[in-house]
Amino acid sequence: MSVNVFSWRAILRHDVIVALTILISAPAQSKEPQVKTFLDGIYRHYLGSSVGEGKGIALTSSKIVREYFMMGLASLIIEDRAIETKYGERPVLDGDPFMGRRGWDISNLAIEVKEIGVFKAIGTVTFTDNGKPEKILVELQRSNKDWRIVDITWESGSLRDAFRRKAAYKGENLPH
Numbered sequence: 001m002s003v004n005v006f007s008w009r010a011i012l013r014h015d016v017i018v019a020l021t022i023l024i025s026a027p028a029q030s031k032e033p034q035v036k037t038f039l040d041g042i043y044r045h046y047l048g049s050s051v052g053e054g055k056g057i058a059l060t061s062s063k064i065v066r067e068y069f070m071m072g073l074a075s076l077i078i079e080d081r082a083i084e085t086k087y088g089e090r091p092v093l094d095g096d097p098f099m100g101r102r103g104w105d106i107s108n109l110a111i112e113v114k115e116i117g118v119f120k121a122i123g124t125v126t127f128t129d130n131g132k133p134e135k136i137l138v139e140l141q142r143s144n145k146d147w148r149i150v151d152i153t154w155e156s157g158s159l160r161d162a163f164r165r166k167a168a169y170k171g172e173n174l175p176h
Helices: 005-046 062-068 071-087 159-170
Strands: 105-116 120-129 132-143 146-154
Touching: 005 105, 005 120, 005 132, 005 146, 062 071, 071 146, 071 159, 146 159
Parallel strands: none
Antiparallel strands: 105 120, 120 132, 132 146
16 A cells, blocks of 8 residues: 555645634734724723713823824823923813813714724724714724724824924924
8 A cells, every 4th residue: 555645745735724824814813803902992981971980091101101102102192291291381182182172971982993904903983972973083003912003083183183283383393
């Protein structure tokens, strides 16, 4: 009885291809829930009223800011918060960066995530604020195993654009 070497090689090659396909597709399947979990972890703090149970997330330290935002944007937020205390200037962010305003009364929260390549995603956060339907777009980027926010777009504009306007007014360059 002889063994056909070519058929064993074909079986091994097939098994290797199947294993590689599973490994390559596994991160793509598990990525979306991680992004959604990240956004859920943020926006569930905003359910309810800003003067009640929906207090939001207090960005009280540089470490906390860097847990949510990519390095360049985190630096802008940290510097902006320091400006008000150091120089008495009015900060760019006059409200909560996740909401784009100071007050809210949120219900009917829903989050959808669309992947854009391997390391980017767009989160669409919809909710009712004081009886009015609202939508926020959150641009995200993967940083190692974690996700960070690159920009947030509210009805009134975007977080990055707010800093761009200030930089243009002062003749400065923004970090990327």
